[in-house]
Amino acid sequence: MVYSVSTLTSSLRLTNYLIDNRARLDNAVIENASKKHADMGLALGAQTGTTTSFRTEFSQLESQLDTNKQLVTRLEVMNTALDNVHTGSSDFRSDLLALQSNSDSLKTASNLAYTELSKLTNALNTNVSGVYVFGGLNTGTAPVTDFKNGPEAQIEAVFNNYFSPTNIGDAATASIPVSGDANGKDWETFLQSTGFNDLFDAGWTPLWSSATDGKMTTTIEAGVTTDGSGSANEKAFGQLAKGLAIVAVFGKLDLSVEAEKFITNQAVNSLNEGVDGTIAVEAQNGAIKTNVERTNTSIIAKQDVLNMRIIDLENIDENRAAIELSLAQTQLEATYAITAKIQNLNIMKYL
Incomplete structure (x- = not known):
């Protein structure tokens, strides 16, 4: 049995690889820079609502703390x-x-x-x-x-x-x-x-x-x-x-x-x-x-307790993120190289 693959099929397949690897690289870059998941919804799933709730509560506490600090200032001036x-x-x-x-x-x-x-x-x-x-x-x-x-x-x-x-x-x-x-x-x-x-x-x-x-x-x-x-x-x-x-x-x-x-x-x-x-x-x-x-x-x-829980949910493993970035870069470079070679194929060279 003889298998044949057209250059068009190879090009389309490599194009998909390029898109996927590029997206993977973009996510890796974001995660390395922010130290957080690039896509919270995808990474946390059902726990996305939990981290949102924690952040809302944290913000409310921050607002209350600001109000209380202003009150302390007034009380100090009064004293x-x-x-x-x-x-x-x-x-x-x-x-x-x-x-x-x-x-x-x-x-x-x-x-x-x-x-x-x-x-x-x-x-x-x-x-x-x-x-x-x-x-x-x-x-x-x-x-x-x-x-x-x-x-x-x-x-x-x-x-x-x-x-x-x-x-x-x-x-x-x-x-x-x-x-x-x-x-x-x-x-x-x-x-x-x-x-x-x-x-x-x-x-x-x-x-x-x-x-x-x-x-x-x-x-x-x-x-x-x-x-x-x-x-x-x-x-x-x-x-x-x-x-x-x-x-x-x-x-x-x-x-x-x-x-x-x-x-x-x-x-x-x-x-x-x-x-x-x-x-x-x-x-x-x-x-x-x-x-x-x-x-x-x-x-x-x-706030400290909430912040720790938010970090546990949202932050990534920095070592893993660094490895992911390196792998994504390597795979993308390899895909570019293969794509370039396929584009240079010409049947006239073999006649």
């Missing part, structure tokens, strides 16, 4: 601001007590109090990328009004109304007694009055603050939320403002020695309460930050 507030107020309190033995001490302290009020305002108006961290839910607006742009004038108005006809700046303020006036026109009654104290309590908003009592909440993991902002309406801040404002506004008046001592003591009492309250807010804020950081550690651990 810095709170630390500056309670440290500055503590130092001012110490300076105020140290000045008590000097004449006109309250007038000297008055200038310092204005500076501290400005620092308090700046701290509570702290923002991170346009987010005012002490705005409560109203994080798009600076929450606290500058002392000289409203609160100071209101304090003076309450004083003038209470002690009328004596007004701020009158020399007659030196004759206001500390206590015991039959009509209640004394410092003790005034500083304990509802009209004065409401400026730092019930009237804190909107006189001082445009913040909301409610705070922004942030989801830090599935089913878990936490405070994502602070509020300038914390009682501690009102007490700090009260202690500083008493010294700032009334310290510049003509006062008796007894009145200076009484006002100083009242300011110190308010500052004590405000400093302790601010430290408590800072501690609470620090606890939230610790909880978020602990959650972030857990998220990173979950």
Whole structure:
């Protein structure tokens, strides 16, 4: 029996070999470069859905981690601001007590109090990328009004109304007694009055603050939320403002020695309460930050596990891939060589 093969049949067969070997080489090149299967669907089959699910979960965790890192940044900025507030107020309190033995001490302290009020305002108006961290839910607006742009004038108005006809700046303020006036026109009654104290309590908003009592909440993991902002309406801040404002506004008046001592003591009492309250807010804020950081550690651990499972499914054996590439190159070169020889066949050479 004699077998015969035409040059056309050989050429077509070699063309198919060329296409197959070229595709094999292309896949080998991709796998060597990416270290992953060139065709995930073909390589993984039914497990393709599993790796897709793992990648989706990994991306969700990455997004959550980014959100949590932004929250940690805000909490760190809040802690810095709170630390500056309670440290500055503590130092001012110490300076105020140290000045008590000097004449006109309250007038000297008055200038310092204005500076501290400005620092308090700046701290509570702290923002991170346009987010005012002490705005409560109203994080798009600076929450606290500058002392000289409203609160100071209101304090003076309450004083003038209470002690009328004596007004701020009158020399007659030196004759206001500390206590015991039959009509209640004394410092003790005034500083304990509802009209004065409401400026730092019930009237804190909107006189001082445009913040909301409610705070922004942030989801830090599935089913878990936490405070994502602070509020300038914390009682501690009102007490700090009260202690500083008493010294700032009334310290510049003509006062008796007894009145200076009484006002100083009242300011110190308010500052004590405000400093302790601010430290408590800072501690609470620090606890939230610790909880978020602990959650972030857990998220990173979950990502590591997912990444290992994705690698096990998607990554290739690099040694095998290198051998496949070498074989594909060799076979393709051999196919090209054979094709060239067949194309050179000519029956006229054998006649």
